[in-house]
Amino acid sequence: MKKHLEVKTIGSDTTFFIWLVLVLFVFFPSSVRGQQSNILIGKEYKIQSRILGEERRYVVNLPGSYEKDDFYIQKKYPVLILLDGDTHFHSASGIIRYMGGSEQIPEMIVVAVSNTNRNRDLTPTKSSLGVGVNNNAQAFASSGGANNFYRFLDTELLPQINKDYRTLPYRLLVGHSLGGLFAVDSFLKQSVFNAYIAIDPSLVWDDQVIVKKASEILASNKSFKSTLYIAQANNPFDEGKNAGMRGQAFQTFLASLTNNKSEGLKHGYTFFEKEDHFSVPLISLYHGLLFIFEGYKFPLNTLANKNASDVRKHYEMFSQRLGVDISPPGKLINGAASFLLYSEKKVDKAIELFKLNQEYYPTSSVTYDSLGDAYKVKGNKEMAIINYKKSLEMNPENEKAKRLIKELTQD
Numbered sequence: 001m002k003k004h005l006e007v008k009t010i011g012s013d014t015t016f017f018i019w020l021v022l023v024l025f026v027f028f029p030s031s032v033r034g035q036q037s038n039i040l041i042g043k044e045y046k047i048q049s050r051i052l053g054e055e056r057r058y059v060v061n062l063p064g065s066y067e068k069d070d071f072y073i074q075k076k077y078p079v080l081i082l083l084d085g086d087t088h089f090h091s092a093s094g095i096i097r098y099m100g101g102s103e104q105i106p107e108m109i110v111v112a113v114s115n116t117n118r119n120r121d122l123t124p125t126k127s128s129l130g131v132g133v134n135n136n137a138q139a140f141a142s143s144g145g146a147n148n149f150y151r152f153l154d155t156e157l158l159p160q161i162n163k164d165y166r167t168l169p170y171r172l173l174v175g176h177s178l179g180g181l182f183a184v185d186s187f188l189k190q191s192v193f194n195a196y197i198a199i200d201p202s203l204v205w206d207d208q209v210i211v212k213k214a215s216e217i218l219a220s221n222k223s224f225k226s227t228l229y230i231a232q233a234n235n236p237f238d239e240g241k242n243a244g245m246r247g248q249a250f251q252t253f254l255a256s257l258t259n260n261k262s263e264g265l266k267h268g269y270t271f272f273e274k275e276d277h278f279s280v281p282l283i284s285l286y287h288g289l290l291f292i293f294e295g296y297k298f299p300l301n302t303l304a305n306k307n308a309s310d311v312r313k314h315y316e317m318f319s320q321r322l323g324v325d326i327s328p329p330g331k332l333i334n335g336a337a338s339f340l341l342y343s344e345k346k347v348d349k350a351i352e353l354f355k356l357n358q359e360y361y362p363t364s365s366v367t368y369d370s371l372g373d374a375y376k377v378k379g380n381k382e383m384a385i386i387n388y389k390k391s392l393e394m395n396p397e398n399e400k401a402k403r404l405i406k407e408l409t410q411d
Contacts (some may be wrong), residue, residue: 041093042112047160051152052121057114058157059085061093062165063100063107070395071330073363078108078170078326079161081153081193083122083179085112088281092174095285103329105293108172109165113157120145122178123205124185146185154192170194170324172292176281178202180230184210184253187228188217194323195227197288199281203249211253218260225264225323228257229291231284232271241271266321295321297329303336304344308352327360334370347378365395372404381408 042059049056065072082092089112100107115121125144161167173193175183180201187196188210203211218224230250238244242251257267268291272280295318298311306314315328337353340346354371361367372387385408388401395401 042089047157049152049156051148051156054116056116056152059089059112059114061089061097061110061112063109064097065107071334071361071364071366073361074166076166076168078106078168078172079158080108080110080172080174082110082112083173083175083182084118085114088112088176091282092285095282096289099286099289103332104297105289106296106326109161109167111157111161117145118178121149122146122175122182124210146182149182150186150189150191158192168324168326170322170326172197174199174285174288176200177277178205181205181210184214187226188214190224190226193226195292197229197285197292199231199284199288200233200277201230203253204246208249211249214253215256218256222260222262223264224260224262227266227292229268229288230254231280231288232269233275233277233280234271234273236276296326297332300336303333304340307349308356311353311356330357330361330364333357334366338370341374341377347374350374351378363394365391365398368394369398369401372401376404376408384408
């Protein structure tokens with residue numbers, strides 16, 4: 001059973017102009033402005049969980065290039081599991097879709113999981129953390145179901161997502177508050193996820209039991225292989241990142257992370273002085289994603305001064321760090337090469353980048369069309385025709401390629 005969630009939207013010196021054209025080409029290659037249209041932002045599904053003994057809802061937001069894209073043909077995507085989906089789906093999916101569309105980060109499939117019993121699902125039991133039961137255990141009688149919820153994500157939901165969509169074996173978990181606590185707990189388990197964003201996690205929950213366990217695990221385990229980003233909001237009633245029990249819990253946990261010398265562990269932390277617990281998720285997600293995927297967006301000013309082998313090496317190292325092959329931002333590279341070709345008149349360097357893009361995206365008609373343009377500018381009619389013909393094979397509706405093949409053949 002599924003529903004469609006809909007929103008309505010209404011589109012509304014020479015170097016600067018060229019850069020403007022480049023930005024439009026890279027970011028909005030097929031936009032239609034001035035028209036009103038309905039945009040689907042997600043599809044809602046239900047799954048019967050044997051582990052949880054109940055039906056659970058989740059909403060999926062697919063990247064802009066998923067259904068049809070002349071550049072990214074049959075592309076596979078990382079999966080981001082978003083906790084507290086009822087609260088965060090609209091804002092988070094918008095941020096992720098924009099950042100992916102502008103090629104700051106890889107495009108991702110967002111899966112927002114709705115709650116039924118939030119305290120139960122998102123809080124760890126003492127037994128699962130290996131600590132004794134204290135006097136306030138009765139107060140958390142409805143809590144402590146994190147192990148089962150994690151098993152649901154791992155063995156039921158994620159396999160369903162992998163079955164239904166084109167996924168890469170790279171998974172992120174994002175949680176806020178108790179969801180952040182769950183993210184930290186999953187991180188300490190070295191679970192099925194590759195990266196975690198814990199937004200103002202409830203580290204003081206149950207006498208800081210997760211902080212104490214983190215100190216034990218991180219002191220003894222030097223083989224962590226994941227990325228964790230932690231955001232801390234300010235407390236308007238006790239301001240400062242070190243203030244009070246809450247601030248101390250963060251600092252103790254951060255110290256444990258810093259003291260762990262695992263080569264595969266990457267962690268980041270930001271204290272958002274001007275944000276409180278309820279305003280911090282938006283900005284935290286943005287910074288957390290940039291931290292996790294640092295290096296995905298090759299700096300344009302550097303790209304213009306590097307050759308294709310440098311770019312290849314950069315993305316080989318990036319994929320090695322993530323532990324999965326993630327193709328580089330093809331549209332960004334294509335746009336930069338176009339800028340080099342038409343604005344900087346660096347034809348050979350542009351051809352190098354276009355060729356590299358063909359290696360990464362060999363089924364894309366756009367890469368051959370662009371390389372045809374570059375050879376046409378260079379004056380190599382034979383190679384221009386070869387590439388235009390290849391582009392036309394992949395996209396028979398490419399009228400531009402038809403026209404240029406005819407023109408170059410007649411010359």
